[in-house]
Amino acid sequence: MTAPASLYSVAGNALTPLQLIDQSRQGLTGTEAGRVAGLLAVSDKEMARLLNQSVATFHRQAKMGKLDPVTSERLLILDQLAIYGASVFQDAGKFTRWLRRPLPLLENHSPLDLLDSSTGIQLVDDILGRIEYGVFS
Template sequence: MATQAFISGQGTYSYASLTALQLIDRSRQGLAGAETGHVAGLLGVTDKEMARLLNQSVATFHRQANVQQLDAATSERLLLLTRLATYGATVFQDKGKFTRWLRRPLRLLNDRSPLDLLDSSTGVQLVEDIVGRIEYGVFS
């Protein structure tokens, strides 16, 4: 699966493999508005679902698709979601399997689906941790 890349003064990086400091720097620079649709595609979510993940109305989500540069908070959320989507597709060895798993309620999450938690950075980290447990064969 192809991942987005960007060029900085220090080389070319994949959005999915950014270090924490690179992620902060890149989010402060702001991503292009078109990235919202790209990330929605990576996660296999609708516009309405993506708007909820970004804590926005659907109308705001659609307006941002034409924005040159997104604000830092939205850019950071998109970068975190991109990293999760890429990691999940790698662990599940298939984007479709991962996106279906995102929608499945898990007992570990009190019968909530991982997708329900992705509207906060804490939720993204929790889901990333669960994917890591799956990668290493720890019962989840």
């Protein structure tokens, strides 16, 4: 990711890539999925899609306590992206509105449409970096 502090834990502390892997393997709690959904201003249905799960699976995992490593890793990365986006736009609301706006650069897909894949997350992160440095308007 482009953000200066690399990746963040759910408590907002910087994580190294190895710490991210370790935390992912330990699994996040189901409540963290709701918190990240709040940061991105997405519904449960949208969050389930971002995690490549059905809504039923998303709800079941959220109630189980610990999420699986793949889901935990995706949540940590989406958490990082939300923190970075709010920083770039200097306002969480502006960032979440931007996430839903179709962009010509993305062939009129919204950034949110792409966050269900690691390539899409990286692409959105790159665009945020361009915005941060004034390359993309």
